[in-house]
Amino acid sequence: MVSRLDLLDPAEVARLGGIEIVAEGVVEGFLAGLHRSPFRGFSLEFTEHRAYQAGDELRYLDWRILGRSDRLFVKQFEEETNLRSMILVDASRSMAWRGSPERLTKRAYADRLGAALALILLRQRDATGLVTFDERVRQVIPARVKAGQWTRIVRGLLDTPDGQGTAAHAALQRLTALLARRGMVVLISDLLFDRDLALAALRYLRHRGHQVVVFHLMDPAEVELEGPPEVRFRDPESALSVVVRPRELARAYADTVRREIAAWRTACRRHGIAYHHVQTDMPFGMALRLLTT
Amino acid sequence: MTFIHPLALLGLAFAAIPALLHLLQRRVPPELDFPAVRYLSAAERESARRLKLRHLLLLILRTALTIVIVLAAARPLVRVRGGGAHEPTALVVILDNSPSSGAVVNGRLVLDRLRVEAHSSISRTTSADRVWLMLADGVLRGGTRDALLASVDSVTPGWQRLDIVQAVERASRLVNAQPSPGREVHVLSDLQRTALVPGRADVPRGVRVLALEPGRAVPNRGIAAVHVTEGAAVIELAGSTAGAVTTEPVPVTIRIGGERGERGERGERGERDRGEIAARGLATPGDRADSGLSGWVVTVSLPAQSLAPGWWVGEAALEPDELRADDRRRFAWRVATPARVTATPEAGGFVAAALEVLREAHRVADGTGRDVVITGGESPTGTRSILQPPSDPALVGQANRGLVSRGVSWHWSLSGSPGPIVAPQVSIIDGVQVTRRYRLEGTGAGDTLATVNGEPWLIRSGTLVLLGSRLDTAWTALPAAPGFVPFVDALVNRLVRGEADVTMAEGAPRVEFRLRGADTVGATVFGPDPRESDLTPASASVAIAALGGEERAEVLNDSAFASEGFSGTRRADISGLLLGLALLLAFTELGVATRTR
Numbered sequence: 001m002v003s004r005l006d007l008l009d010p011a012e013v014a015r016l017g018g019i020e021i022v023a024e025g026v027v028e029g030f031l032a033g034l035h036r037s038p039f040r041g042f043s044l045e046f047t048e049h050r051a052y053q054a055g056d057e058l059r060y061l062d063w064r065i066l067g068r069s070d071r072l073f074v075k076q077f078e079e080e081t082n083l084r085s086m087i088l089v090d091a092s093r094s095m096a097w098r099g100s101p102e103r104l105t106k107r108a109y110a111d112r113l114g115a116a117l118a119l120i121l122l123r124q125r126d127a128t129g130l131v132t133f134d135e136r137v138r139q140v141i142p143a144r145v146k147a148g149q150w151t152r153i154v155r156g157l158l159d160t161p162d163g164q165g166t167a168a169h170a171a172l173q174r175l176t177a178l179l180a181r182r183g184m185v186v187l188i189s190d191l192l193f194d195r196d197l198a199l200a201a202l203r204y205l206r207h208r209g210h211q212v213v214v215f216h217l218m219d220p221a222e223v224e225l226e227g228p229p230e231v232r233f234r235d236p237e238s239a240l241s242v243v244v245r246p247r248e249l250a251r252a253y254a255d256t257v258r259r260e261i262a263a264w265r266t267a268c269r270r271h272g273i274a275y276h277h278v279q280t281d282m283p284f285g286m287a288l289r290l291l292t293t
Numbered sequence: 294m295t296f297i298h299p300l301a302l303l304g305l306a307f308a309a310i311p312a313l314l315h316l317l318q319r320r321v322p323p324e325l326d327f328p329a330v331r332y333l334s335a336a337e338r339e340s341a342r343r344l345k346l347r348h349l350l351l352l353i354l355r356t357a358l359t360i361v362i363v364l365a366a367a368r369p370l371v372r373v374r375g376g377g378a379h380e381p382t383a384l385v386v387i388l389d390n391s392p393s394s395g396a397v398v399n400g401r402l403v404l405d406r407l408r409v410e411a412h413s414s415i416s417r418t419t420s421a422d423r424v425w426l427m428l429a430d431g432v433l434r435g436g437t438r439d440a441l442l443a444s445v446d447s448v449t450p451g452w453q454r455l456d457i458v459q460a461v462e463r464a465s466r467l468v469n470a471q472p473s474p475g476r477e478v479h480v481l482s483d484l485q486r487t488a489l490v491p492g493r494a495d496v497p498r499g500v501r502v503l504a505l506e507p508g509r510a511v512p513n514r515g516i517a518a519v520h521v522t523e524g525a526a527v528i529e530l531a532g533s534t535a536g537a538v539t540t541e542p543v544p545v546t547i548r549i550g551g552e553r554g555e556r557g558e559r560g561e562r563g564e565r566d567r568g569e570i571a572a573r574g575l576a577t578p579g580d581r582a583d584s585g586l587s588g589w590v591v592t593v594s595l596p597a598q599s600l601a602p603g604w605w606v607g608e609a610a611l612e613p614d615e616l617r618a619d620d621r622r623r624f625a626w627r628v629a630t631p632a633r634v635t636a637t638p639e640a641g642g643f644v645a646a647a648l649e650v651l652r653e654a655h656r657v658a659d660g661t662g663r664d665v666v667i668t669g670g671e672s673p674t675g676t677r678s679i680l681q682p683p684s685d686p687a688l689v690g691q692a693n694r695g696l697v698s699r700g701v702s703w704h705w706s707l708s709g710s711p712g713p714i715v716a717p718q719v720s721i722i723d724g725v726q727v728t729r730r731y732r733l734e735g736t737g738a739g740d741t742l743a744t745v746n747g748e749p750w751l752i753r754s755g756t757l758v759l760l761g762s763r764l765d766t767a768w769t770a771l772p773a774a775p776g777f778v779p780f781v782d783a784l785v786n787r788l789v790r791g792e793a794d795v796t797m798a799e800g801a802p803r804v805e806f807r808l809r810g811a812d813t814v815g816a817t818v819f820g821p822d823p824r825e826s827d828l829t830p831a832s833a834s835v836a837i838a839a840l841g842g843e844e845r846a847e848v849l850n851d852s853a854f855a856s857e858g859f860s861g862t863r864r865a866d867i868s869g870l871l872l873g874l875a876l877l878l879a880f881t882e883l884g885v886a887t888r889t890r
Contacts, residue, residue, distance in 0.1 A: 094328035192328055222329045233327035242333050243322050248344060252336040260332060 004029030006285025023115035026284045049073040083126040084143040087114045090189030092134040092166035093236045099221020106217045109280040110188040111157045118153045133171030134163020166193040172201030182209035213274040225253040297368035304363035311355035354882040365871035370864035379859035381421040382475030385464035389482030391429040392618040392821040395450030407481040411445045414479045429455040452801045454822035461494040469497040480504035486831040487824035489839040496841030506850045507830035515619025515826030521626035530589035531826040542575035546610045600628045619826045625804045625816040631658040634785045639669025643772035647781040665785045677756045677789045681763045703735030716743035721776035729768040730761040
């Protein structure tokens, strides 16, 4: 029986409690499954030496001491707090949708994933902040590492209502002003907005030296089209509607979605942006693990 | 196409269901939120044309599927050429066993070929059919299939000619009166052009006339008629030369078959068969030398001096050819003793002159006694008399009283209007003008031998022959006509004796004599109809026109005849085929409907 929350169905995990409980449970399980921190070596500094033991990695041998005293010592590192991470959560109206009552809305999934990610980063003593946005920026919590930061981030997520439209590029432009030092930007969104404008903003962040990670959230029902024989589908943001027969358009729609995902992945890769496609039925642990790949 | 369950066709209204569903479904689709509409719009733009075609194809397939299923439920029956069972049919098989069917073509009897086809037609009938067989005698024979097949097998060439047009009309009327769905007349004949008389059979709508295509034409010659006159046999030929013009003489042989005495018995018993060849001759073309043999005539003298008085039977014969039935023809004639004739002074000079000529030709005998008296009003008793009206009108009354005293019910009446003589039985005076005459009136029995303006002019009553005019140029042009002497000959040797001409009739070759009391007064010679000798078949167009026209009749070769028989009513239930088609349509619809799912 699976006991790690990070590997359970997100909807089932969400029923266990609020965001804090879920996020903590997920993170605990996630970290327990790792041999070492996923971000080791990324933001750590040397603290002391100790004697070499069999199994230690050779790369951490201190060659100077070996040269001087002919003794084997390995370097020990300490986590540093100078990495600044900002988590951007899309709170537009389209994120409040789910294809089935059995699943989380994209927004709920994004909140829990963001909270878990923030908890991991804060435990690594990285300064972590939050930006929520729809057609405008709703919440901004600057990156800090002090105690209670995670609670503020969770509160910020909870206090952000479902919005109307989406203007990711505006939120990203606002973010550039908040990130003076190089750091990491994690965008969690369904990417249902203008790709070129959003990419322009992400490219700018990348140009400033930030590491940029994009989580492209999709409900499984958005990947495989289903529904009654004939239906009028209405966009909750733009009120644009279209009458289709899902069964006969399913293949063409799936092709279109695949092309869209591929277009995002290609564009992101071209500019050094990490792109991850996540469906809302994917366990949180697997989504978090994408960061380590 | 007919249907076993036509009411099921009402279900065709269901064919509108796919279209209606299509329209109704498009009106009020449910509305759902879906964030990725932009992807849907893009997908729909790319697939719009394909989807429209698919919708149209599905609509057509579903409509066709509904129609096919409804049609299958109605159990349609369609005409088929081969195989399948035919609907109940009223059938008349006309098997032409006329004399011409005895011709031999390509070493095979024509009737054998016709019989095979008749056998085939009748064999294919079922117990639900009604079948009749008509032979050349025109009798419609009903009965069971086996009985009719036995009749067909026993048919031989007959002696009666078949008028195919009339036969088809009768057969058509018969089958048309039947309640059967199918009505057919199968004509199995050599389709002689002479058998298809001008005109067209009146074939009712719905009756199919199928005629077997005739075989190739073969040359044939036959004896059409033989007349004995003035001691010679006149032989007329008939037939065809299969298109070739021939002028070569045709040899004819005359045999004297037998003698029948003045007091002979009925029939041919008592004939003295001499069996000798009496004469030979060569028939040569007449005035009309065409590809046929019409007009070919030969006159052969008979050995009259060696033949005793009485009725004689002879036979004319040609050399054998493809049709043997017309190569021989019998004939009969009477060898009579010349009558002893006396003419009174009142008979007139023309009569006396004619008798003198006949006397010189030994057609009138000299000697004592008299067999026939020709008078000018008097009525001699106890002898055969030929009476002219008296030249003096004042003596007409006395002459009439003389007739009454002899028990004759005829008398001369008032003057009649001038006019030509009409005399079918005495053709030599036919058409001669009469300028003066008395009307002959009477109520008793008598034979009217000639008329003028429809009124009797020449009457035979008992042993008397009465003339309406005197045989004088002041009364009639007859004395100045070439036929006057033969007319007087006929009067004294034949008409006053009450003897009839030898007549010809259709039938098996034989001679039948007509009797009056103990005397033989005439003969009928039976033989095939001369038209049977012409074996030239009618062209297909002529045959079709005569048998009812293109809409009703067809002339077919052997194989087509076998396949076309009953095809007008041959039906096959294609509901199974339609269900198979429906299954195919359903699979196609399923494939199209699920291909893009």
